[in-house]
Amino acid sequence: MIVVSDTSPLNYLVLIGQIDILPQLFGQVLVPRVVLQELLHINAPTVVRDWAMHPPAWLELRSPTSKGMIGNLGAGESDAISLAQEIKADLILIDERAGTVVAKELGLHGIGTLGVIKMAAEQQLLSFSDAISALRQTTFRGPTDLIDDILRDTTS
DSSP: OOEEEOHHHHHHHHHTTOTTHHHHHHSOEEEOHHHHHHHTSTTSOHHHHHHHHSOOTTEEEOOOSSOOOOTTOOHHHHHHHHHHHHTTOSEEEOOOHHHHHHHHHTTOOEEOHHHHHHHHHHTTSSOHHHHHHHHTTTTOOOOHHHHHHHHHHHHO
């Protein structure tokens, strides 16, 4: 499976101590260089910067050959979408609503941090409720009703 990630899912999975579920779910994950630069930004949490300074072997840096901003999206979203489209990725990991809409319009299949956590919980790689509790301690602002629905589904 070819998977490309934007900044946000990596950031939050590092923050909640669940970044190692990505290679278990997908093997290799590709990220544009600008995504790594965003993870290294001075305003990024220290634990995220520390992780990004020494990325694991399963994280492959690859930038799209065609660069350019897509609509009002940021550099990370634009490059992640461009790369995913260019290499015909099976999946793009992206949280931002505008980026998700653009990715879908371009025929890409995307999931966000919640989707990754749900997938990992379904494969018994983590406890969904524990991961969500940790996620709620961060700046993550996912739709509460969606989180509650998934929590209900995973406990029933």
